[in-house]
Amino acid sequence: MSLSPQTHAAAAEIIARYPAGRSRSALLPLLHLVQAEQNCVTTEGIEFCAEQLGLTAAEVGAVATFYTMYKRHPVGEYLVSVCTNLSCALLGGDDVYDRLKKHLGIGHNETTPDGQITLEHAECLAACDYAPVLTVNYEFYDQVDPDDAQAVVEGLQAGQRPAPTRGGPLGSFAEVSRQLAGYADPRPEGVAGPGVGEPSVAGLLVAEAAGWTAEQAPAPLVSAAPPAGDESKGS
């Protein structure tokens, strides 16, 4: 299966965003772009990126296999990621993962036979203040217990898209991959939804209640001109 003319055109648009001679900087969005079409980064996708950016397939492959957001096997319409890192593990993340594993009958990096749901246990999802968390296509479901998590997945299995706790509404893995490539969510409601929640500002609220204030931040550093005759320090 060759990549579509639309992907070729989108790749050209993405590369044009970068200064001349620095097209290799477009590699990360391009990998998301090919993933949007093929639901993973295939060998063909790697070769496509290499060709577009004047890199070797080995260089592209090294990047694609380093970051866990680039998948080497096809992902279902929904990628369910359960954080089992420290904060979430302490608050029941492993129980959440085990429940979904049992409910779906699949393990880490596996996809249900109908191709709908891929399950993975994930490293810290940068939402420790809401632990334990899971994400579906990188949208957050905060402070979940096993029953909450199963309800989210049952909703997906029933053809629904349960509303995430924060941010915009759920999209498919292909839609989200395209956004990660740099294209805006075309849905007007895509940037709606609750933003920061109380756990994120808990420390601020405590400080305000106690009347604590911080010292004024120092002025930002500016690079000083090197002493005359000292060229080793640069500017």
Ligand code: FES
């Ligand atoms: S440890 Fe789970 S979000 Fe950080």
